[in-house]
Amino acid sequence: MVYPTSLCACLSLLTVLSCHSHVLPRLSFPIGSPGRSLTGFTNPDVYNTTTLLLSDNEDTLFVGARDAILSIDVSQTDAMTMKEKLDWSPSEKDLVDCAMKGKMKMDCHNFVRVLQVLNSTHMYACGTFAFSPRCIYIDSKTFSMVTGTSGKPEEGRGRCPYDPYQKNTAITVDGELYTGTVADYRGTRPVISRHLSEGSHVDLKLDDTLGWLEDPTFISSSYVPSEEKVYFFFSEIGKEYDFIDKFTVSRVAQVCTSDVGGQRTLQKRWTTFAKAQLLCQADLELPYNILLDIVSLPPPEGESEDETLFYGIFTSQWQVNLGRSAVCAFSLKDIKKVFTGRYKVLNRDTLKWSTRVQEQMANPGECGLHNASDNTLRFVKDNFLADKSVQPVNQGLTLVSLDKSYSNIAAQRVRGAHRRDYTVLYLLTESGYLQKTVLLENGAHIIEEIQVFHQPQPVKNLLLSVSKGAVLIGSSEGVISVPVSNCSYYWSCAECVLARDPFCGWDPVTKHCTNINTHDHLVQDVDEGNVSAQCTYVNPRSRSGQSRTPTSEVVSVSLNEVVHLQCPEASQLAKRHWERLNSQLSPRIYIQSDDRSLRFVATPSTLGHYLCQAVENGYTQTLVVYHVKQKSSPTILPATPNRPHSIPTTEAGSKPSVFTTRLITPKQTELRPKPEDMDPTVTLKDSPTTTTRKSRNFTRFSNIDKENSQTEPGENLKQADKPTYFQELVVVSVLLALCISALLTIAFHRFRYFCHGRTVPQTPSTRRDGEKGGSATPQERESLKGHSPCLEKRNGQTPNGQSRNGQAHNGKSPITLSNSMLNSSNGHLPNTPI
Template sequence: MKLDTCLLAALVALVLPLCSWTAALSSHEDNMVLSSTVTSGHWKFNDVTNISTFLLDPDTGMLYLGARDAIIAVDTAKTLMYRKIMWNVTEEKSSSCVTKGKTEADCNNYIRLLEFLGDGRIYACGTYAFDPQCAFVNISNFTLEKFEDGTDKMEIGKGKCPFEPSQHYTAVMAGGILYTATTSNFLGTLFDISRATGVEQERIRTERSINWLSDPEFVSSAFIQEDQNNNPTGEDDKIYFFFTEVAKEYDFYTKVKVPRVARVCKSDIGGMKTLQRRWTTFLKAQLVCEDRGSGQRFNILTDVFTKQHEPGDPSSTHFYGIFTSQWEREEMSAVCVYSLKDITKVMDGPFKELKRTCENWMNPEPVPTPRPGQCLNNALKAQGFDSSLKLPDKVLTFMRDHPLMENSVVAAPLLVRNGVTYTKVAVTLTPLSNSKHNATVLHLGTDHGELHRIAVVGPNATLLQEIPLFPASESINNILLYKDDALVGSPNSLVKLPAKGCSLYNSCEMCARAHSLGCVWSINKAACSLAATESGEVLKSDVLISRCGSSTERCSPEIKDLPVSEGLHVLLPCVQVSPRPCHWKHPPQRHTRRHLSDLEVRVTSESNGTYMCFCEEAGREQPACPRAAFRLLLQEPRASLSALQSSSRQFVASYILSFLVGVAVCVFVVCLICRHHKRGGGGHSSSTSEKGRDLLPSSDTPQSPSSSSLFSEAVPFAEKRNGTLNGHGGHISERKCGYIYTNSSGLKLQDTSLHLVDEFPGRERAGLEGEEEGLGDGLSEIGEGLSGLEEELAKLHVLRGAPLAQCEESSI
């Protein structure tokens, strides 16, 4: 017998039970499959990743996408067809980037800017391995312009595009000139809002001062062009920038972030002496998004959508912003809207000043004339100030030291949602039937690949749809509205789906929610349509409510009895129809945790009682509506749980025992062979050698039970994740953990009664069968010793059951 053979036998004894255990665990891994509920176009770019930029040609419907090392052109009228330009980084540039400490993934070319130049070309800028470069795309043949030697025609992109792919950034084209807000150095420590193109002498930027920009995170920008036919005061065009920065006016123990809006004027070209090549019109103000009822303030701005409420009237512009809170641990999002008139009023108000003597912010000394930060208009030109170069130094000095306004632009949230993180917003205005006012429909993208539609009419917000578009790992990073469609993008995909019309709501209940938009349920067509187009065939509002379920029925849910056992976790669902908050009433002695509007309960001996969910649907002035009710009934633990624990202990004990037996047998045989060679001396006494060969196949170690029986029948627990239980467009993202999940049809308990074998193989005596003459005594002693070891292993308290699979997220 060779030593290698013995060690191989021991290794097999160790690996076989482990392989069966691993196979059992792997049999429960779910493959995530994307299933889209939309019927419109869906583009999946398998060879392109990190799509971050949208540019739409409204005349042709061609959509241009900026991605990693590529620019894509998608004809939105032709599904599944697109063209691609590869714009890669040279090997030399990539190697240089890696040697500077950056990862290979970051040392690619991430296209962050796409803008039309108006001459049949697109201006494209990318990070280009932390050395921003810009190129020109010929639209007609969709190629990059090249030099005569065949190389790509590029120019320096510093100040036009960020260095790092993940850096916050925004840019806007105004009159053929590019205005950007980005970092301007390799380390990402310098921030500029600048005029990045145009005449070299007119390329100006912000002052490098924390009073101007303090560690900002740029979000969005907008160009507001005055109406040439209706501008009696001759006001200049303006560019607005939205960002979040660290507030210097609050002296707290920690950094306080605040959302800001900043404004510069299009004709500003800097000062003559003071503020040379710097903005002379840079003003900023704080945005306040506060729920006055609860006092909750949202201070992190994540996205802004610009919308003219009256097309052609710049003064009717509104800015819709998504906010989160710096202080809340749970996911929470709010949407606030600010009018251009309110922002202009604050910009024309008092300035904020820091008095160094007492370290308190207060109003400054009298403001010089002409007013600092004012854009050029007819009145200034009449006084001889037809250029920012002619402004007095005292005005520019005051402007340099006082960029912040005293007052804030205040708004109350249109909606607040717990457990949801919104990433992008787009807005459509829908005329109300029999009213001059419009309803606001918010198209909101989440960080879990969902599109939510919410209608806002006055103080009431109604959740219309929750549509899963992408896997939960892909956040929505672009929403663009074109004609009657919405183009929604993630880092890897693009979806086109309808954005307007009552036909979006394919059930009576969903149509009833959209009743404020003029939608009613048609009897003949069994479809949702506008009331004006279906006269004579549509139900009246009171009949519609009674057909879909009256408010009395919806607010009187049936109490469901749920038998539970101590130690289990139960997830009680609550359907959140409105984006307004929900709350639970339950027994005082309980162990609970919120998951969106649902409630997780850890069952204890004191968990018996009624659990009811109340949701606000008509505003704070109306009483909350009960949406769900459950009664937990504590019962004895199921016998299968104890069977699982007992079987698990036997499984682990048998596994360890088989390994130890294999090692002991090999050691004994090796010692036996060594003793034989010492006595027999070199290869005689064939009878002894024959005995040694007969001993090997006679050894028999206890066989470990296959672990597949422990896990093959297990049903994964479910926990709701980021969504509502909505049968009409709702989405449930689940996480496999140790929960019991309930739905509207009742309780679905975890099937812990595993189909075990009738009994595990007995812990056999770990000796050798068929002992040869002269060795029986020694083998008997070893068998007795291993039998004693078996008894000791059986007493170990640490072997209390096999571990379950760790939590992992999936999307349904």
């Protein structure tokens, strides 16, 4: 039964979860985009290049792959060249033994999972080696395999996992190897151990019988020199929570590098092991309890090592957070505070955890306990779980992704133009995108995302080379190098400032966006991205009082044609809208799609100029200007009110198509404008003078119909809209002539009709003309004989039946009257007054 309070609580949780703002990357670069260069290394004979290690000078990258270890030259940021390859494959007997154990053939290779610098002359590597882990030494100078004192590869149990799909962690400190992995074939014996110890130090491990670890998944390890401690990060089952289902928690554990184990109790076992929960949770929300990756970020120069931060990627086992990723930061100071606090106690009989109320005999996790008494060691053996959890920095989440699942993380501290430090995170998504994010006081800002893989790849390592300025990504198919900065992509001061990239600043002297390390006088505003405050000097009106207009894209269309105008995207954070000179875009006429394209039917009232503008952080820029005009036509279109420019006509004889569709998009002849073609002007929202700049994502249209165009691309809009009336004058003159001709024609026809009525014969006799004994008057006879002047004028014939040119018409009169016309009831001709 669910109580109303519980239901309300659940609804409240769902409401809070839905209130997370969706942080969008400002720019997105698909794979292969010329705007973002990548460097990759692939080899058809090399697979699973997932374990990465940089040399001290960061000129060489060592890669642990399948059946091989590689040495790659990365001294050049735009090239990765393999220098040497060290083959390390299992023998045929090893492969047969692995297959006999029931393992797949592909899993029986040697997957190098540990690759560490041991000292100035040697490296240390461990591999799964057909489900029988082995370890070797590598001479750093000759890059050759060196065996131990026995002359054979060392046993790798407890140093490297058996299964290539199991996660592990390893780190070397003063020539000793600290690992977190499983120590058996089945993977049921997790262990945190130390190896390669010499002198008074002995190899140590956890006591398997104490339940110090509960089915852990090891993620990472870090060494803090001031504390002389190694911290391990992992996820495991939280036995302290008495739930029906198993509840996964994220942990941080610590051991002291000076630990040598107890004299009688905890011999060759850790006496300084302690663990605590990492709580990545916001107020009134379910926690993100599964740790996926974590990285340490050293403090700024001159500050205490307590300011060291650990940035981790977390996900949740709860259905309500399914598909989401959260980033939380934890400080070393808070971790130390939790480890010096109270601890829970485990009842060995009931296997229940409880908070100890009696006075504690020692501080678990404190270094130097190996010399303590047996009673003290027994106390720390049962009290290794801290009572409180490590809370995230600022008691909240650093970043939440609602639609991207993060898998790996790297962090870097960058000093900006104003001597202020910024934290930059590199987050790799499971879909194959690398997001570069800067952390600000008002939240995270994703500067850009770069697609590095066509398809999702299993990534084991994400390594940052600070000196080379590159992020190295090891995947199953190769190694990808991504430059951390891309300043040359921003070609104007406004673009450089809006990027809010701490690596980049605008140089007002050279008019270029350049790396911040090369100059001290650069313009930058990472916190606000305020263009009006940083780029005021580029306003041309402040210098000459003249503003430049953007190039006009001329589009020739026919009437009743559906026009589709595309608007390029300046950034994913900009809001685009359409404007029209001296007119409003009515939704009854214009359709604006989700991609901000504009559709309308070409009519006399919809011809003209259309501007697509983008507004980002208070800065307005014009992306493209279209001049939609009609092709030349003999049909005269009435002038549209409130439209300053004339309406061009279409070609003679052409008929406009009915509702044909035409898509107008900017041409992609080149991706980026050349520096000499750049327009440094900007448009400020609050500025009384509005100037615009060229778009960086497209090049301008060429004239679509140069023969019929009246305004060339680049011509001033005012000159393009100047009215001319020569065509109207010619048309009006032609219309006047046509009207006068029509009036004359009508008058001529009326005169003919009048004459026709006057020439009708009027006689009461039924006899035809020429018959003897007729009673017609002399005047009537004269009319019947055809001597009427109107008849002569009307037919152009003489009274004798001759035409004016003297030719006869068969001897007949042009007018023949029937008997019915000559007879009437009153003896008179029709239509003749009595």
